[in-house]
Amino acid sequence: MSSFALMIQGAPYSSGAALSAFRFCEAALESGHQIQRLFFFQDGVHNASALCVPPQDEFHLPKAWQQLIQQHRIDAVVCVASALKRGITDNNEAVRHQLPASNLLEGFSIGGLGLWMESMAKADRVLNFAP
Amino acid sequence: MTLHVINKTDPRLWQTLLTAVLPTDALVLIEDxxxxxxxxxxxxxxxxxxxxxLHVCVLVDDLAARGISAKIxxxxxxxxYRDFVALSLVHERVVNWH
Known part of the structure; x- marks a missing residue:
């Protein structure tokens, strides 16, 4: 069993990056490997929005990520700086910045780029899915 | 032994890739x-x-999505995708070009 760290830099539905990362993640788990961490960076933070409503006949990528993350207990980190400037926030940050609401999907957590540095050192392989 | 992953046909990106690829490397074409x-x-x-x-692989899902599976x-x-995962482990590192 090997471990993977995946960085996701693309928003859902904007480019193929996020879907490619999702499919890779699924295939790695199906092959018996471990996902050391998912790190959502730049526009990739939109994958963690609880407010996405794609048409019913389209793949719901944020929800699919959430199911995969919860089912396999994957550490899914959303970059705090990338998230806040794009309007993605958890409860703590919403209170800190006096925002009217929070919208981070359950299963994801907010964290800093230091966690990605740690992933690059710890995981067997690192892949970066960007637009 | 590096696995290069590239996701677009941008000529300048390919030009740079060309200078970085070694004979023992492999290439995976994904997305566009x-x-x-x-x-x-x-x-x-x-x-x-x-x-x-050079060992060049093409992601079958992305070929099918564009209707060109039979034309490579x-x-x-x-x-x-499972092969892609296995390829990334066979090689020492993965470099994503975008």
Whole structure:
């Protein structure tokens, strides 16, 4: 069993990056490997929005990520700086910045780029899915 | 031994890739880069002129999504996401070009 760290830099539905990362993640788990961490960076933070409503006949990528993350207990980190400037926030940050609401999907957590540095050192392989 | 993953056909990106690829490396074409697997585009021809034996794989899902599964050049190998995962482990590192 090997471990993977995946960085996701693309928003859902904007480019193929996020879907490619999702499919890779699924295939790695199906092959018996471990996902050391998912790190959502730049526009990739939109994958963690609880407010996405794609048409019913389209793949719901944020929800699919959430199911995969919860089912396999994957550490899914959303970059705090990338998230806040794009309007993605958890409860703590919403209170800190006096925002009217929070919208981070359950299963994801907010964290800093230091966690990605740690992933690059710890995981067997690192892949970066960007637009 | 590096696995290069490329996701577009941008000529300048391919030009840079060309200078970085070593004969023992392999290449995976994903997303819109699968169009470079068609016989006509210059990107792959130039790459193969520099590295004739280079192992080039093309993601089958992305080929199918674009309706070109049956049209890839001889010598290029269609791979699944599981194959992609396995390839990334066979190689020492993965470099994503975007």
């Amino acid at each position: 880069a699968v169009y470079a697997a068609l016989p006509a585009p210059a990107q792959a021809s130039e790459l193969l002129a520099h590295h004739p034996g 050049r001889p010598g290029f190998v269609s791979v699944s």
